[in-house]
Amino acid sequence: MKKYDIFLAGVGGQGIGLLSETLARAVDYSGQRVIGADTHGLAQRGGMVSSHLRVGTGAHSVLITRHSADLVVALERHEALRGMLDYLKDGGTLVYYDAVWQPLDVRLRRTAQVRNEDIEAEAARKKAKVLRVFKEDLADSRMQNVIIMAELSKAKLIPGVEKEHYTAALSDLLSGRVLEVNLKAFEEVAG
Amino acid sequence: MKSMGEMLLSTGGGSEIVIGNTAIVRAMLEAGVRVATSYPGSPTPEIASAIASIPRERNPMYFEFSVNEKVATEVAFGASINGHLSCVFFKSVGLNVAADTFVQLSMMELIGGMVIVLGDDPGANSSQNEQDNRHYAHLSYTPVFEPATPSEVYVMFKQAADLSRKLRMPVIVRLSTHVCHAKEKVYFGPMPVHEHGNKPLFCMENGPYIPIAADALKMKRRTLHKFWELKDLLEELPVNIVEDNSSERGVITAGAPYLSLMDVLEEVEDKPDVMKLGIVHPLPKNRILQFLKAHKEVKILEELDDVLEREIKAFAYDNGLTTRILGKGDLEDWIGEYTPDKVREVLSKCWPDTFKPVKEPDSPVKLNARPAQMCPGCGHRSAFHAIKLALKDTDITVADIGCHTLGYLEPYRVGQVLLCMGHSTGTAAGLSMFNDSRRVVAFLGDSTFFHAGLPGIVNAVFNKHNLTLIIMENGTTAMTGHQDHPAVGRNFNDVSQKIPVRQVLEGLGVSNIREIDTYNQAGLKEYVEAALEEEGFKVIIARHPCMLKFTREMRKKGKKLPRPVRVGEKCNLKYVCVGQFACPSYQIADGGRVWVQEDLCIGDRSCVQTCPSQAIEPVE
Numbered sequence: 001m002k003k004y005d006i007f008l009a010g011v012g013g014q015g016i017g018l019l020s021e022t023l024a025r026a027v028d029y030s031g032q033r034v035i036g037a038d039t040h041g042l043a044q045r046g047g048m049v050s051s052h053l054r055v056g057t058g059a060h061s062v063l064i065t066r067h068s069a070d071l072v073v074a075l076e077r078h079e080a081l082r083g084m085l086d087y088l089k090d091g092g093t094l095v096y097y098d099a100v101w102q103p104l105d106v107r108l109r110r111t112a113q114v115r116n117e118d119i120e121a122e123a124a125r126k127k128a129k130v131l132r133v134f135k136e137d138l139a140d141s142r143m144q145n146v147i148i149m150a151e152l153s154k155a156k157l158i159p160g161v162e163k164e165h166y167t168a169a170l171s172d173l174l175s176g177r178v179l180e181v182n183l184k185a186f187e188e189v190a191g
Numbered sequence: 192m193k194s195m196g197e198m199l200l201s202t203g204g205g206s207e208i209v210i211g212n213t214a215i216v217r218a219m220l221e222a223g224v225r226v227a228t229s230y231p232g233s234p235t236p237e238i239a240s241a242i243a244s245i246p247r248e249r250n251p252m253y254f255e256f257s258v259n260e261k262v263a264t265e266v267a268f269g270a271s272i273n274g275h276l277s278c279v280f281f282k283s284v285g286l287n288v289a290a291d292t293f294v295q296l297s298m299m300e301l302i303g304g305m306v307i308v309l310g311d312d313p314g315a316n317s318s319q320n321e322q323d324n325r326h327y328a329h330l331s332y333t334p335v336f337e338p339a340t341p342s343e344v345y346v347m348f349k350q351a352a353d354l355s356r357k358l359r360m361p362v363i364v365r366l367s368t369h370v371c372h373a374k375e376k377v378y379f380g381p382m383p384v385h386e387h388g389n390k391p392l393f394c395m396e397n398g399p400y401i402p403i404a405a406d407a408l409k410m411k412r413r414t415l416h417k418f419w420e421l422k423d424l425l426e427e428l429p430v431n432i433v434e435d436n437s438s439e440r441g442v443i444t445a446g447a448p449y450l451s452l453m454d455v456l457e458e459v460e461d462k463p464d465v466m467k468l469g470i471v472h473p474l475p476k477n478r479i480l481q482f483l484k485a486h487k488e489v490k491i492l493e494e495l496d497d498v499l500e501r502e503i504k505a506f507a508y509d510n511g512l513t514t515r516i517l518g519k520g521d522l523e524d525w526i527g528e529y530t531p532d533k534v535r536e537v538l539s540k541c542w543p544d545t546f547k548p549v550k551e552p553d554s555p556v557k558l559n560a561r562p563a564q565m566c567p568g569c570g571h572r573s574a575f576h577a578i579k580l581a582l583k584d585t586d587i588t589v590a591d592i593g594c595h596t597l598g599y600l601e602p603y604r605v606g607q608v609l610l611c612m613g614h615s616t617g618t619a620a621g622l623s624m625f626n627d628s629r630r631v632v633a634f635l636g637d638s639t640f641f642h643a644g645l646p647g648i649v650n651a652v653f654n655k656h657n658l659t660l661i662i663m664e665n666g667t668t669a670m671t672g673h674q675d676h677p678a679v680g681r682n683f684n685d686v687s688q689k690i691p692v693r694q695v696l697e698g699l700g701v702s703n704i705r706e707i708d709t710y711n712q713a714g715l716k717e718y719v720e721a722a723l724e725e726e727g728f729k730v731i732i733a734r735h736p737c738m739l740k741f742t743r744e745m746r747k748k749g750k751k752l753p754r755p756v757r758v759g760e761k762c763n764l765k766y767v768c769v770g771q772f773a774c775p776s777y778q779i780a781d782g783g784r785v786w787v788q789e790d791l792c793i794g795d796r797s798c799v800q801t802c803p804s805q806a807i808e809p810v811e
Binding site: 111 | 535554559560563602777781788
């Protein structure tokens with residue numbers, strides 16, 4: 001493939017780093033070239049974090065050009081809207097886990113919380129496909145990233161990357177009980 | 192699970208997906224670095240994380256976090272003049288701290304070799320400025336390699352180490368944020384066998400090492416000799432890339448902007464020829480002249496300042512070339528990281544026929560930024576909430592570097608001026624002069640206290656300044672990823688002697704000291720009020736362990752955290768928890784009710800005391 005750009009977004013502390021590293025390795029297991037970078041500013045927790053992944057031989061910089069990502073993956077609702085506005089190309093795909101970590105402006109009651117309808121409306125303008133992910137019975141919120149990964153696998157949203165590539169990548173990065181729990185959650189959703 | 196440590200030590204080499212900061216550690220080991228030093232600072236701390244992944248007993252390299260960049264540079268220098276290949280790494284502005292030492296290095300015969308790895312930060316992603324450290328290289332006659340990718344980081348570090356050993360001079364490997372953090376598959380060669388000796392090779396005959404009077408000029412002459420010799424040597428080094436698109440136009444660039452350029456060129460028909468420099472100081476003059484001569488117009492595409500441009504224009508002038516050289520245009524060309532978007536914009540200004548800036552699509556939706564903030568349970572939040580209640584609007588608050596800098600953000604607004612690490616006490620002293628009406632409060636973190644905070648404190652005692660200093664002690668270097676500092680009782684390698692902040696203050700002659708845990712908000716408020724009424728130099732140690740570190744350690748040990756708090760029926764919507772204390776765990780529901788986001792709350796209960804209606808309920 002010449003180029004397939006994936007922009008990931010979330011809030012510091014949600015596990016974007018592990019998600020991005022796993023996807024990079026999954027792409028590598030599929031035999032395709034991948035480059036990328038995590039971007040994080042000052043704080044340990046609570047600020048916006050993003051990660052760029054670029055698949056294919058036509059990608060050079062690790063940073064994706066604005067409004068040109070084929071796929072935006074977000075772990076939080078506000079960041080899903082932001083990721084789509086800033087990076088998704090027209091006709092691209094947005095996948096987001098519907099967690100809500102309200103930004104300061106919402107908590108200070110200056111702006112309203114983003115609604116799922118707002119995301120739908122913006123997606124319609126961009127002719128983008130949207131996949132909202134939410135798992136009612138998820139015991140540990142730190143596994144939202146694995147659930148969204150399973151949805152990416154199930155819907156085959158990253159061209160050429162199959163289920164076994166994701167699980168091989170997870171096995172590279174986790175071990176013991178943590179790996180076991182994550183693989184189980186992945187299998188349940190990915191089918 | 193794959194082990195990073197095993198990959199870094201592997202005798203056969205192999206390939207792995209790594210970030211630039213990891214690739215450089217493999218290169219250090221292959222090059223035979225014996226002593227490495229640093230002070231933590233983004234974008235470079237992951238270099239130390241990679242070193243930490245190597246089992247201690249199998250690591251041939253000694254590493255330490257020194258107390259600041261200057262000391263780190265001196266330790267690496269000392270090792271080098273004793274015959275060991277050494278490496279020091281730190282962030283962009285770290286070089287300012289190290290500068291007094293650094294500028295002397297090129298005058299010294301570094302018999303073991305020494306590589307300085309800089310993490311520059313175009314775009315000021317995590318720094319107080321985006322300074323262009325190539326200026327320091329010019330100031331000190333130090334060569335600079337500038338890799339663009341993790342693979343180049345790996346190769347160029349080894350070339351830099353070779354060159355440094357050969358010429359016995361310091362060599363810089365200049366990284367930038369998205370070279371440090373870029374990831375790709377890097378192919379590693381086999382690990383050479385190094386015979387490290389333990390014989391100290393320091394020898395005066397290699398000197399002089401004392402740059403005093405006439406010797407300083409003699410040493411400068413020797414430096415310049417080496418630098419001239421180097422210029423010829425570098426012409427032949429295979430570090431430059433030239434891409435021939437048979438155009439009358441050319442671009443000269445280097446580092447990460449080269450990759451951005453390649454992205455932009457994917458989309459245009461009339462591609463200019465490209466020359467990518469691997470070493471940006473000194474420049475390969477003959478090769479550049481050749482490139483200039485072959486083109487009608489050449490754009491110098493460089494991030495930050497016009498360092499290449501000025502030198503290349505001088506080459507062209509001296510050689511009577513008529514090539515049109517396009518340098519920086521308007522001031523925006525000097526600002527920000529050269530991402531693909533930025534490069535397209537810069538090129539569209541000089542060649543609008545070929546390059547078009549991307550038009551931002553119109554969207555009715557506007558989303559405000561989500562700035563960084565203090566973590567749930569952060570002791571600094573508790574402190575700022577209490578301190579703010581003790582301050583008058585007219586008081587002047589001086590911030591310093593660390594997580595507590597975030598106190599300047601809404602809704603706290605504590606900390607109104609910031610220069611750099613450790614400036615706060617000195618700046619506050621100046622603010623206190625000819626000033627009887629506005630009280631001055633300075634803040635300082637505990638790692639920064641040791642790094643650059645001590646001279647300002649000694650000065651305040653020595654010159655009897657009138658101000659209050661609040662030391663925000665969280666027991667770690669939190670912002671850069673929890674590195675230990677001298678008050679912790681552990682260094683990078685081992686248990687070490689604790690150097691308590693209070694004892695140091697007492698030793699420095701500070702007589703007015705108060706200490707309190709920041710979760711005791713009433714007590715802290717009282718202390719600040721009292722200190723502000725007193726004359727002279729007052730210090731309050733406002734202490735609470737970093738709760739992010741604490742919760743991570745609890746989870747690692749398999750221990751359960753306390754349950755999240757909840758908002759009970761007594762709540763009558765005063766919004767102190769969410770609007771003034773502003774822990775991110777507190778969220779607003781439709782209709783204005785307040786609720787606790789349980790994924791965020793760590794059950795620390797520092798918020799309970801802030802509620803005027805006593806509506807925040809701990810859950811057992």
